[in-house]
Amino acid sequence: MAPNGSAGFRDSPLEPGIFLDEDLGSDWYIYESTEPAPHDDLFPEAIPECHPTISPQMYHTIMAPISLAVMLALSFLVKRRRLHLSCWNGVPGLLSPGNLLEQDGHRAVAAAVLALLCSELCRLLLEPRPLPLPGTGTPSASPAAREFWKVLALLYFPALYSPLLACAGPRHRLGYAAGTLLAWGHCGAHAWQRAQCPLAPKIHRLYSLLSHVPVLLSLSLLSLWYPALLLRQLCHPKSIRYPQISGKSYYRKYLKAVLSKRGQKGSSVKIEESLSSRIRSYLLSYIYVPEEGFRIPLKLVVSVTVAVVAVYQVAVLLLVAVVPTLRIVRAGMTKDVVVLLVQFGLVPSQGAAAPGDMEQELRTARHFLWALEVCYICSLVLCCLLTCAMLLRSLGMHRSNLRALYQGAVLDVFSKAHILRPSRESLVCWMAFSSFQAAFACLGLLIQQVIFFLCFVAFTFLVVIPLQIGTSSPLFGIIRNMWPFWLTLVVAVLLQHVLAHFQFLEQHSLQKEITNRRALYIVTFLLFPTNVLVGVMAAVWRMLISGLYNAIHFCRLDISLLHRGVETFDPGYRTYCHYLKVEVSQCHPLLKAFCFLLLQPGRTEPPAPPRDTQLEEGLQLMHPKHPAPGRARIRRIRARWWVAYTLLHNPSLTASRKTALADPAANGAQLGIPRP
Secondary structure (H helix, E strand, O other): OOOOHHHHHHHOOOOHHHHHHHHHHHOOOOOOOOOOOOOHHHOHHHOOOOOOOOOHHHHHHHHHHHHHHHHHHHHHHOOHHHOOOOOHHHOOOOOOOOOOOOOOOOHHHHHHHHHHHHHHHHHHOOOOOOOOOOOOOOOOOOHHHHHHHHHHHHHHHHHHHHHHHHOOOOOOHHHHHHHHHHHHHHHHHHHHHHHHOOOOOOOOOOHHHHHOHHHHHHHHHHHHHHHHHHHHHHHOOOOOOOOOOOOHHHHHHHHHHHHOOOOOOOOOOOOOOOHHHHHHHHHHOOOOOOOOOOOOOHHHHHHHHHHHHHHHHHHHHHHHHHHHHHHHHHHOOOHHHHHHHHHOOOOOOOOOOOHHHOHHHHHHHHHHHHHHHHHHHHHHHHHHHHHHHHHHHHHHHHHHHHHHHHOOOHHHOOOOOOOOOOOHHHHHHHHHHHHHHHHHHHHHHHHHHHHHHHHHHHHHHHHHHHHHHOOOOHHHHHHHHOHHHHHHHHHHHHHHHHHHHHOOEEEOOOOEEEOOHHHHHHHHHHOHHHHHHHHHHHHHHHHHHHHHHHHHOOOOOOOOOOOHHHHHHOHHHHHHHHHHHHHHHHOOHHHHHHHHHHHOOOOOOOOOOOOOOOOOHHHHHOOOOOOOOOHHHHHHHHHHHHHHHHHHHOHHHHHHHHHHHHOOHHHOOOOOOOOO
């Protein structure tokens, strides 16, 4: 056999099968290229599976019983009669996870716990094992079983994290100590898992780390807040006591702020602002600035926090699910794929070049993919900024609406009169308000991303890229060919405005009158076809501006996207209206202040000095001179004025007051005796 027998064997005509197989095998992998392969970091499969020391199953197996034991221990150690005097006669019961209808000072804790719960819910929807407990199924379980475990997980995670918020309710050192241990346990386990396994092959190598950022921030806040309160309680035992009614200091401050308001002196003529000042004031209206004497309700703080966290989770998912894929496609672009794109007209060709001589077309295709990536990132950043701006803008609207309802101006908020009393539907809407806010914010972000991404792509590929590479754009061609149409529309609109100003309106001293009516009728008839075309353009503009406005304001529940006559069909706005009814009827600050004045114990008067029995009877019968009113009397007078002001301006008592005035027996009048 010759040394090069293999080559001769390959060229032998007696073996045609082997010859054909090798020729087919050389062209089988059509997408192979001699260029270097993309870096392995772009592929999530390049990240190996990581198993931390504290696995999720072990973490939940340990923390779930501890959380349950803490709840039961605090329920038995803290007597129920300290929380509610008439509830089960003091029998211990489950602790409340925060007083969402009160101003008790746990705003940061409630927001942190709800943000933690929202982050777990967002990651739960993508987990192959929704309920990380032993015996709850495997990632290879059937879809029906997986959905069943997801439903159970929706109930498990609130029960797991509710002790983190309930430990602050009793305001006791034992509750703070238990909250410290729970917060440290949760935070330590999550931080250790992320330190050992920062990268994960799911979706993207960085998704696991980025999605855990709100979780770590919330747990870090709780890990610092509970020890600070525990140290304060140990150092100053009398500084934190069981409050009889939460939020007492805030309601009294609100009442003082209302009573201390004075009318501003000066001219009432409004000075016309400049354009820059108006723009500045409009931009500042989207920044919520706290005002003295008013505090945003706890439910609103929780709702905005949860919405921001949900927007962050959705934005991270949209970013890591699309951008790495575009980079992989751009890095793996080959000349064979470019040939196909050139044939479809998606990539401009420099001439009838062979597939092996298409370097310029390959660079153009990669540049197009890079432009798509830039458009996607810019649209996502813009959508996140707009959503956060709308949420901040809604806080200012919440404040104005609550103030108007506190004053009884119902028609300034609602389109028709409403009775500010709780009902079955209002309670359901109040419970679901925070959840609705998060859901609407997520869906609004998705809608905005689709719309703005398409707008960015259209502007880039129809305007920017043609100007960059010096080619003709289809948009420029349409504008160039239709210039008589656009010129006709512009001239028709300008002509109507000029004629209406100079010919069809006659200026008098106090008013304007229509004149030259015959010419007006002639011009109206002659410009009817042209105005039809103008109406088509106006209809297109109306559709675009309505879509953009509704997409941007979709996350706001304080305004309705429907007409006033059918705004009740908007579920978000209806939920917000019923939420306001519950907040105003149950948390009216003037009513709360009035209740505090009634519950305030009276001041003991000093004993009267002994009367001299040796004085004559005439001197004893003389009326002594009343002393000057002291501070105690001034306080009583001011308190009575506060009570009168509260009763007079409380909208919750309006209906009852009118009913009482209409009933003579309720006012102490005797039935049957004619009233004067």
